[in-house]
Amino acid sequence: MGGFLFCRGIKEKNLLDPLPGTGSSPQPNQHQWAGHEAALERVFAVPGVVFLVGGMDTGKTTFGIDLAARAVAAGIPTAIVDADIGQSTVGPPTTVGLKLCSGMGNVARESIRDADGLGFVGALTPAGHMLPLVTGTAKLVARAMAADCKLVIIDTTGSVSGVAGQLQKFSKMDLAPPDIVIAFSRGGELEPILGHTRRFTTAEVIELEVPEAVDTRSVEERTTYRERQFAAYFQAGLSRWRIKPQVFMPSLPPEFDLALLDGIVVGMEDGKGSCVGIGVLENGGARDTLKMVSPVTEGVKGLRLGSIRISTNGRSRGPVNLRNLFQTE
Numbered sequence: 652m653g654g655f656l657f658c659r660g661i662k663e664k665n666l667l668d669p670l671p672g673t674g675s676s677p678q679p680n681q682h683q684w685a686g687h688e689a690a691l692e693r694v695f696a697v698p699g700v701v702f703l704v705g706g707m708d709t710g711k712t713t714f715g716i717d718l719a720a721r722a723v724a725a726g727i728p729t730a731i732v733d734a735d736i737g738q739s740t741v742g743p744p745t746t747v748g749l750k751l752c753s754g755m756g757n758v759a760r761e762s763i764r765d766a767d768g769l770g771f772v773g774a775l776t777p778a779g780h781m782l783p784l785v786t787g788t789a790k791l792v793a794r795a796m797a798a799d800c801k802l803v804i805i806d807t808t809g810s811v812s813g814v815a816g817q818l819q820k821f822s823k824m825d826l827a828p829p830d831i832v833i834a835f836s837r838g839g840e841l842e843p844i845l846g847h848t849r850r851f852t853t854a855e856v857i858e859l860e861v862p863e864a865v866d867t868r869s870v871e872e873r874t875t876y877r878e879r880q881f882a883a884y885f886q887a888g889l890s891r892w893r894i895k896p897q898v899f900m901p902s903l904p905p906e907f908d909l910a911l912l913d914g915i916v917v918g919m920e921d922g923k924g925s926c927v928g929i930g931v932l933e934n935g936g937a938r939d940t941l942k943m944v945s946p947v948t949e950g951v952k953g954l955r956l957g958s959i960r961i962s963t964n965g966r967s968r969g970p971v972n973l974r975n976l977f978q979t980e
């Protein structure tokens with residue numbers, strides 16, 4: 652998407668003025684934020700696919716939302732693809748979420764929670780779930796581009812270390828090639844990933860130091876945030892579905908005890924390649940009365956099994972290993 656035309660009116664606006672009401676704008680007067688402001692300006696000059704990368708609590712999401720808010724105000728058709736499956740902002744945890752931001756009066760954490768598209772991953776961390784994370788991200792970026800978005804902001808998990816972190820970021824960039832990679836670093840921890848970006852992709856790299864104002868959050872705060880995001884999703888009125896054992900991907904083994912599926916998160920697929928929501932399986936008591944609760948009421952043809960159990964109040968009931976559960980490879 653490198654060289655698309657400017658939208659009319661971009662140049663008339665002072666793009667460095669924080670928008671009222673976003674609640675997340677950096678303070679441009681502070682020297683520490685100069686790099687962030689320059690990065691915003693650069694993105695406005697050459698919008699395209701912008702990939703945000705950084706460790707935990709480095710300011711990626713705040714920057715991404717601020718960028719989206721200012722771009723929308725400037726008339727740039729903008730989307731956020733939230734590929735952070737644990738600390739989700741768009742859509743519930745366990746999914747990649749797409750938000751088409753154009754036309755929104757106020758782009759902020761609260762207003763982007765309802766997704767315009769989802770990709771089901773079924774887990775809260777990328778480890779062991781890289782394939783649906785990467786394919787889901789790429790599919791939603793493609794969807795944003797098909798919707799004529801000129802700026803597509805990809806927010807990612809804070810997992811950047813080791814072979815797993817490198818492979819995950821590399822694979823996302825491989826399948827959804829960015830025009831600009833914005834790196835939020837506290838030291839040299841992003842050097843391997845940025846080295847790969849420079850060597851293997853055509854993306855422009857912008858490196859930012861993380862300012863002191865960017866807070867870290869405790870494990871408990873992260874858990875509470877995630878539970879709230881789940882609970883907010885399931886609060887929107889729950890329907891109870893009766894589930895046939897043939898609808899699952901992967902398929903259940905013969906004679907499988909359906910009670911073992913109790914609490915597992917599932918992705919609800921429309922049979923046309925899109926995820927329309929998530930649900931939680933419920934053991935109905937008798938052997939053949941499996942149920943599912945979800946706020947989604949229609950358009951579902953199949954269910955993808957996830958790898959965690961939760962309650963609809965958002966509480967985690969622990970991970971599930973489907974291979975162990977099915978006693979198969």
Ligand SMILES: Nc1ncnc2c1ncn2[C@@H]1O[C@H](COP(=O)(O)OP(=O)(O)OP(=O)(O)O)[C@@H](O)[C@H]1O
Nearest residue numbers: 676677707708709710711712713738809864865866
């Ligand atoms: N520009 C800013 N001005 C003030 N505070 C900020 C700014 N950017 C981030 N913060 C604060 O720093 C914390 C972390 O920011 P943020 O959630 O954007 O980081 P992240 O890299 O997306 O984290 P995560 O690892 O959870 O995805 C938040 O509490 C946020 O309010």
Ligand SMILES: [Mg+2]
Nearest residue numbers: 711712735738
């Ligand atoms: Mg974030």
